[in-house]
Amino acid sequence: MAEAVYNAAGLGLPIVMTVANRAIGAPINIWNDHTDALSQRDCGWLQLFAEDNQEALDLHIQAFRLAEELSLPVMVCMDGFILTHAYERVDMPTQAQVDSYLPPYELRQVLDPADPVSIWEPWSVPKRSWKYATRARKAAAGARTHPRVGGRIPARVRPSQWRARARISHQRRRRDRRRPRVRAGHDQGYRRRDARAGAQDRRARHHVLPAVAVRRGAQCTAKGEAGGRAEKSLAVGMGGIVGNNVSASFSGSPDRVHTVIAGLGGRSITRGSLHRVFEQALTDSLEPLTFLDLDRALVDRVLERERVHRRSGPIAEGILKDLGVVAAKTG
Amino acid sequence: MAATNRQLVAANATGCLEVFSTPYPETSWQIPWIHSLFGNAAAVGTGIAAALRVQGKRDVRVVAQGGDGGTTDIGFGCLSGMFERNDDVLYICYDNEAYMNTGVQRSSATPPAARTNTTMPVGESTGARFGQGKNLPLIAMAHEIPYVATATVAELRDLEAKVRRAMEFRGARYIHVLVPCPLGWGHGSAETIKMARLAMETALFPVFEAEHGEVKHVSKIRRQLPVEDYLRPQTRFAHLFKAPGHADLVARIQALADRNVQRFGLVGDAEDAQ
Numbered sequence: 001m002a003e004a005v006y007n008a009a010g011l012g013l014p015i016v017m018t019v020a021n022r023a024i025g026a027p028i029n030i031w032n033d034h035t036d037a038l039s040q041r042d043c044g045w046l047q048l049f050a051e052d053n054q055e056a057l058d059l060h061i062q063a064f065r066l067a068e069e070l071s072l073p074v075m076v077c078m079d080g081f082i083l084t085h086a087y088e089r090v091d092m093p094t095q096a097q098v099d100s101y102l103p104p105y106e107l108r109q110v111l112d113p114a115d116p117v118s119i120w121e122p123w124s125v126p127k128r129s130w131k132y133a134t135r136a137r138k139a140a141a142g143a144r145t146h147p148r149v150g151g152r153i154p155a156r157v158r159p160s161q162w163r164a165r166a167r168i169s170h171q172r173r174r175r176d177r178r179r180p181r182v183r184a185g186h187d188q189g190y191r192r193r194d195a196r197a198g199a200q201d202r203r204a205r206h207h208v209l210p211a212v213a214v215r216r217g218a219q220c221t222a223k224g225e226a227g228g229r230a231e232k233s234l235a236v237g238m239g240g241i242v243g244n245n246v247s248a249s250f251s252g253s254p255d256r257v258h259t260v261i262a263g264l265g266g267r268s269i270t271r272g273s274l275h276r277v278f279e280q281a282l283t284d285s286l287e288p289l290t291f292l293d294l295d296r297a298l299v300d301r302v303l304e305r306e307r308v309h310r311r312s313g314p315i316a317e318g319i320l321k322d323l324g325v326v327a328a329k330t331g
Numbered sequence: 332m333a334a335t336n337r338q339l340v341a342a343n344a345t346g347c348l349e350v351f352s353t354p355y356p357e358t359s360w361q362i363p364w365i366h367s368l369f370g371n372a373a374a375v376g377t378g379i380a381a382a383l384r385v386q387g388k389r390d391v392r393v394v395a396q397g398g399d400g401g402t403t404d405i406g407f408g409c410l411s412g413m414f415e416r417n418d419d420v421l422y423i424c425y426d427n428e429a430y431m432n433t434g435v436q437r438s439s440a441t442p443p444a445a446r447t448n449t450t451m452p453v454g455e456s457t458g459a460r461f462g463q464g465k466n467l468p469l470i471a472m473a474h475e476i477p478y479v480a481t482a483t484v485a486e487l488r489d490l491e492a493k494v495r496r497a498m499e500f501r502g503a504r505y506i507h508v509l510v511p512c513p514l515g516w517g518h519g520s521a522e523t524i525k526m527a528r529l530a531m532e533t534a535l536f537p538v539f540e541a542e543h544g545e546v547k548h549v550s551k552i553r554r555q556l557p558v559e560d561y562l563r564p565q566t567r568f569a570h571l572f573k574a575p576g577h578a579d580l581v582a583r584i585q586a587l588a589d590r591n592v593q594r595f596g597l598v599g600d601a602e603d604a605q
Contacts, residue, residue, distance in 0.1 A: 007368050111340045111363035111379060113391055118358035120349075120366035 002040060005073075009044025011119070012108070014067035015074070016060060017045075022080040023265040027316040031266020032080045033232040038241045046074045053088040061098055068105050072137045081266060232263040239289045262292035298322060334498040335392045337362065340379050344372035344397030344406055347432045348425060370405035372397045373413040376420035384419070392498060393419065399426040399440035403465050414474035417502040421494075424467060424505070427512035435515040439465045442535070443587075444580050445567045447515070452570040457577055468541075471505040475544035478504040482538060484511070485527035489550065493540065509536050517566025529561040534588040537595045551599040555592060558585045 008015050019037050023029040037047055048063060050056035056078050063074040078084055093101075109119055231242040238244055243259035260277055262269045273293050280286035301322050306312040341364045343349045349366050352359040367375045376395030383391050395413075397406055402424040413420055429447045430436040437447045443461040446452050450459040471479045477500040482490040490508060497504040511526040513519060518526055530536040531550065535558060538550035559581060562568040571577045592598050 003368055004371055007371075011367065111365060113338050113340065113363060116361060116363040118353055118360050118364045118366075120353055120364075 002043070005040050005043040005045065008073045012071035013073055014064070014071055014105070016063045016067055017073065017075050018056075018060070019047075019075045019077045020080040020084045021077050026314065029265040030081070032082050033264045033266065034077070035233045035241075035264070037075060037077045038233040040075075041241065041245075044073070046072055047077055048074060049077045050079075050083060053083055053086055054090045056083055057090050057092070061093065061102060064105075065102050068102075070137045071108065231259070231261060234261050234264060258286045258288055258290065260286075260290045260292050264291075267293065334495040336390075338391045339363075340383070340391060340393050341365070342367070342372050342375040342379060342393070342395040344395075344401030345369035346398035346401050346425075347427075348396065348398065350432060369401050371409050372401060372406055373420065373422055374409040376422065377409075377413050377416070377418040380419045392421070394421045394423060396423040396425065398430075398432070399424060399428060399467075400430045400438045402426075403439045403467050407465075411470075411474070414471060414476050414503045414505070417476060419501050419503070421497050421504045421506065423494075424507045425510045426467075426507055427510045427515060429512070429515050431512045431515040439463070440467070442584075444571060444577070444584060446570060447567070457580055458567075458570065461583060468505070468507045468539075471507075472541050472544050472546075474503070476503040476505065477501070477543060479507075479541040480505075480539070481507045481509070481536070483509040483527040483531055483536065485524050485531065486538070486550070489538070496540070515567065517569070518564050522564065526561070526565070529556065532556045533558045533561045534591045534597050535561060535584070537591045537597055539595055546595065549595050549597060552592075552597050553600060555588070555598050558588050 021032055021034050021037055023031055023033045024036050024039070034049070041047065046063075046066060048059045050059050056076065059076045063076050066072065067074045109117065111117070111119070231240045233241040235241045235244065240259040240261055258281055262273075269292060277286065277290065277292060280290075298319065302315070302318045305318065305322075312318055339362050341360065341362055343352075343364060343366045345366065345368065353364075353366070358364070365375060365379075372395045376393050380393045383389075383393065402410060402422075410422060413422065426440050428445065429438050429441050435447045436449045437445075437459055441447055441450065441459045441464060443463070444458040446458045450456070452458045468479055468481050478497050480493040480497065482493050484490070490506075493506055497506060509527055509530055511518070511523045511530075513523060516526065527536075531538050532552055532554075533556045534552060539546050540548040562581065562584065563572055571580055
């Protein structure tokens, strides 16, 4: 389906797609992480990540506004099995509130027998032209949603009209505004994550940090100081997908930035584990790229075996053999 | 177009039809037309039908079209979904029995023993294998959609009548048109119509109509011709007739034709309803 995702962006279709994020096999896994959506990060879509069910509702309405204003498809990502299976009391905006925020959509291209047109992506249009235009649209999306950069879209949703928190990009606390943080508007569409930069500051008293915030793939970077980000996605060979993009978005990358990969395949992220990571970060003993709660000894044994015996077969099978839980025939 | 009084929107899969009809910045289409991808013409048609339904435009009809590659292989999942949901779309497959636009590669509509660039008769290979491939009209019928028909470019009046008939139904409809490809089949351009007629008269390509999963009408063959009459003029089957020849394979192809005769009751004097 990846080709269709690109195609929708190229055709400028203002589609809003709900994505119930799930880990990708093999080994088969029905739990949540963000690798699925983030594998499609270069398709020309904007990606918004909901923190809770209320946000999932808010973001859909906002996503339509963004999509229609910019002719840019938008994914609203909800953590599979966490948000998709959660019950939560939510504030529903009235139809009038939505209508005032979301004006009637005017079609840009219409397949009308009375005025026929041919719609397709001609080969002759240089790819670089529309790729560049797509990039500009995504940058515009950032500019319109970040409270510090115009904030045109959220400005229309005042607390009196709707709810104070119904903003696409926001800071958690007033004091966060004084802190350097990841800015919205960089070109990858991670606005939900960006918003949490302040909350994830190393000085933000990790013991008050709700585990769930990190679990949603939040990240943090304090410019010039030790910063960290935790995420539920991994580009094999490159480290964290979000982390790499955040680093790339700084003109001067912080010296000491740590990436923690957590919660892959729905693995629980416990407060205890987070505390250990933060302690390590504060004592400078945290590696630049850390896999939370990784059984390093187990993995090392498997890797050592693979080093000695080539053609090692499925990785999962090798790990299971090491654990002795199944009669694995490889590894 | 006439059947819908020009109130028609077309979705097109990637393929020969799409490529030659829309060389940028020109277009041959005088009706609203859209191309998205190779494999999603049926899904795009579904979407257009849904949009028209929301807008209350019941008089505007939707046609989705593709070649055999875009239909039987790449777009098969979308097409089966369109059938299963009984979306109000007429899907037309123009079947030239291989990926001709990209240089003659086998598709799942390529007939057995045919030479393509991916089924070359070299060594022990004798071209495309027997027992593989898909019969899309029968698969469409298995979905029990309102209307399924086959046709060839040799009988344009018949094709026209079938499109008109298809437009009398609402829901998913499928027409499978055999279109010889001089390049891929290896015959003269002037023989295109003749090849299509021979495919029908040898019973290799049964021409029929079905409604809700039942065959309602077959185009009868007065005198069934031997398949050799059809195979021999095409260079894609030339290896069957060069010394030492493959009489056994010709016999197997004849058996396929004979099975069609039996299955569809193809031989007879008149075009009777079954």
